[in-house]
Amino acid sequence: MVTLDRPAGLQIDPDVLRQSFDREPFGFDHSLSGLDLFKFEELQTLTEKYIGHNEDYYIAAGAPAPGAIFYSVPVAPYEPHVAMERLEAESYRILLKRPEKYDPRFRELIDQLFKQVVDSLGGLGDDRIVRLEAGLIISSAATTTPFHFDPEVGFFSQIEGEKIYHVYSPSILGEEELERFYRSGRVSIAQVDLDGRDPAREHVFSLRPGKGLHQPQNAAHWVETRGARSISYTFVFETEASRARGRARAFNHYLRSLKLNPAAPGANPALDAFKSEAMRVVLPIRKGIADIVHRARAE
Numbered sequence: 001m002v003t004l005d006r007p008a009g010l011q012i013d014p015d016v017l018r019q020s021f022d023r024e025p026f027g028f029d030h031s032l033s034g035l036d037l038f039k040f041e042e043l044q045t046l047t048e049k050y051i052g053h054n055e056d057y058y059i060a061a062g063a064p065a066p067g068a069i070f071y072s073v074p075v076a077p078y079e080p081h082v083a084m085e086r087l088e089a090e091s092y093r094i095l096l097k098r099p100e101k102y103d104p105r106f107r108e109l110i111d112q113l114f115k116q117v118v119d120s121l122g123g124l125g126d127d128r129i130v131r132l133e134a135g136l137i138i139s140s141a142a143t144t145t146p147f148h149f150d151p152e153v154g155f156f157s158q159i160e161g162e163k164i165y166h167v168y169s170p171s172i173l174g175e176e177e178l179e180r181f182y183r184s185g186r187v188s189i190a191q192v193d194l195d196g197r198d199p200a201r202e203h204v205f206s207l208r209p210g211k212g213l214h215q216p217q218n219a220a221h222w223v224e225t226r227g228a229r230s231i232s233y234t235f236v237f238e239t240e241a242s243r244a245r246g247r248a249r250a251f252n253h254y255l256r257s258l259k260l261n262p263a264a265p266g267a268n269p270a271l272d273a274f275k276s277e278a279m280r281v282v283l284p285i286r287k288g289i290a291d292i293v294h295r296a297r298a299e
């Protein structure tokens, strides 16, 4: 068995965790920053393992403004090992997805941190994890990640450099905005507008090595690096219950298109379960049709 070079963990107050988990963002301290696996040379070696695995990385330039459209920002014409060499000469954000697939130390790290969180929560009850994965974000100085939300709960740790993380309470998003994203049933980032958001519901975290934050599912955010290169590590997960809520919202999207006014998830659990089960059948068919159309257009 491979082991980390020293013990590492998140220092989260169990009361804060139980009170705010997946409801409101909160900050915490962590002891991940000095681990060998985060040294820049080690990360360069890791990026070589990503060659040819373009489904597992995303490299883009910094956005011109926090409110920019996420996918309007140019994608880098390099694989990660080349972009790593150009972080100073140019301005990039490198996302390495699922590093635990490529280095067993990252597998050990995510398993350890996730167990710590679940133990502190007192377990997940009868809920079940359907996706647990990490991400490494290596960015040039002074780059901006535009405003969006993710369909997953996250624990984000700053490893090197500074990052200002602007994250809003999930309560800023209306049901219609959520439905527009969840109707597709895809695991992806969700585009939403930054304009007009309530500043009272924005949490701003000045992250440096040893600092982190909890990001509830659907908590929209934008992020900026400061005067130096930044390295961050996050792990995220979805549960069967969170997927079911997404499917209920997809169902509600259809009701709304029929000019009905559907109940938000949580108001009627039996109805939520019905909607979720109905969409469990419909969403794969919709995705299948979308894939066929996409392929037909490409031919």
Ligand SMILES: [Fe+2]
Residues within 6 Å of the ligand: 148, 149, 150, 221
């Ligand atoms: Fe995000």
